[in-house]
Amino acid sequence: MRIEKCYFCSGPVYPGHGVMFVRNDCKSFRFCRSKCHKNFKKKRNPRKTRWTKAFRKASGKELTVDNSLEFEKRRNIPVKYNRELWDKTVEAMKRVEEIKRKRQAKFIMNRLKKGKVLEKEEAIQEVKKNIHLIKAPHAGKAKQMEDKMVQKLQEDIDMGDEDI
């Protein structure tokens, strides 16, 4: 039993699911569901269909080159069964999976960081242009002027006092 990869979306095809198409040149294509199959029949390019993994990898939205990704590879030379090796492999798999997830998440976060900077810029621009919608330009100015006047008078009185 093997979990295959869907040709179109690169999702897992579990046994008993999906469709396999074999072409006249002996190349076989597996599909996880009819959505992928129909898209294939419409001759759509998975590298240009936005929701597929192939697109995401081809347009740099996801981690492509990394050592943790080299572990899962289809090898055509079968290795004889050896209990030790299998145990160790299962343990290693779990650890590798952890690391892989961490790295993929980090990659995506880094990519999205640029958005934060843009957001900041946008907020500043927004405030600069449209502050008049919330606050009138001379909103506190009357009060300010009053306070100023009061202060001035106060100062004058003080000055006057001093003089006297």
Next chain:
Amino acid sequence: HVIHNFHEKTDFIDITLSKTQRKTPTVIHKHYQIHRIRHFYMRKVKFTQQNYHDRLTQILTDFPKLDDIHPFYADLMNVLYDKDHYKLALGQINIAKNLIDNVAKDYVRLMKYGDSLYRCKQLKRAALGRMCTILKRQKSSLEYLEQVRQHLSRLPSIDPNTRTLLLCGYPNVGKSSFINKVTRADVDVQPYAFTTKSLFVGHMDYRYLRWQVVDTPGILDHPLEDRNTIEMQAITALAHLRAAVLYVMDLSEQCGHTLQEQLELFNNIRPLFANKPLIIVSNKCDVKKITELSEENQACDRLLAHRVDTKVKGKKVHDVLNRLHLAMPTKRDQKERPPFIPEGALMRRRAMEVDAPKRKLEKDLEMELGDDYILDLQKYWDLMNADEKNDKIPEVWEGHNIADYIDPDIMKKLEDLEKEEELKERAGEYDSDDESEDEEMQEIRVLAKQIREKKQLMVMESKEKDIHGPRMPRTATKVERKQLEKEMGELGLDMNDKDDSHYAQQGRRSRSIAKKRKREASAPPTSKTRSQSASRPPRDQSGLRDPKMARKAKKMMKNSQKGMNRQGKKGESDRHVFDLKPKHLLAGKRKSGNTDRR
């Protein structure tokens, strides 16, 4: 030779023309496009031409070419049908075929310039007519060929290469009787001369071989040029067939010719007997007894010996012998080099001889255990540790195939990976970087959010405005003081004690002016009704005496609207049907209710 039957020329033409009519499309109108009309008629012309061509070629190929067949048959045909006449007839047919092709080509070319249905039709008529005339002119050739064909099919099938005995001699000496006796042939035997007018073949068996016996018509003694066709056939046979010749003589002179004459004939045709074993047959010896032996046996043996001799002495044998050569390798040293037999083969041979069972088969095991037997192929596996043979091997973990990860170096790789990971962590790649923003930035964000909300509200308000009439400029609508103060207050301005402000004063002024106008008690003063005439009552109060009547009127109005409202109609003019073919009314059988409501 198999030649297909062909009919007289009238049939020929009729057949082809009727075929053209049947097999090509027949419907055409003059309003069709010209290329279609042209194509239609061209097709007919070409079809007719094709048919004639095919039939004539068939005739030409079916008749044998005199140069290609065995000279015996060539000569025979020449004798019977006259080579020149034959070749001429076939030549004429060939010419006719070419002429027909040319006619068709020309008319097809002309058809391209036909610009109406009538013209094209006339061209086609002309083409077909010409083709038929050409064929009509070949009438005589076709008749002749027909006769040739019929005669040719009746010729006896003489194989010129096999063992043959040829009977010749004067007419009426007994050749046909001989052949009747010896073979199963049934040739006419009559007392008059030239009963046999052509060659006849019979077959007999001798020494497990088939022999042909050929009976010829009698030959008279005159020079070659004077011979008629019948005699010429005999001569041809003599000349070309490599056979044993049996010259039959009539001892009793019952044929009407003396022995002397017969001997003379024999001497005359002797040159024809070159290279052929010759037997002189004395026939009718019961009538007159001179015993000169001639038995069939001798003739056959002689011929056989003759044939074998010629073959061995032929050059062909020498060619074959020259090519055969047996190669023997010479020994280079005294070492023994016996043939190599692998051990397995020797063992197998020994085992076969001993006949012992090799090992316990699965089948035997199955028989023993009966119902308990389980096919367990894992026990034959060749693993490093034999006790692991019965392990259940995991294949999949959390959506990943374990087989994809299996690698003898996996632990090393994992170590490297871990080291890398450590380095990365130390370098700080995995630290979450939420820089705390300074207060200013936070304030800005808050303000930006408020601005966005305000914008959304403004958009929604403008969408909710219900403008059904002409769009008035903003200054046409009066702004209420409360509204103004509220808005400005929200924007942060201080709006308390604003009674003395300009806008408030203006507001009071306009109100006091407006009060001076007379107003009807029923309608409150609004800017819209200012334009209406004061004397007209509003519609919902016109014609009603008192409130009771008004209430009743209102009730009636509401009642009439109930039906429309229940059906969700906009008004009495709304006739829109949302679902013209509702499924629940139209699908299914009429078991319950009618189709208005099911």
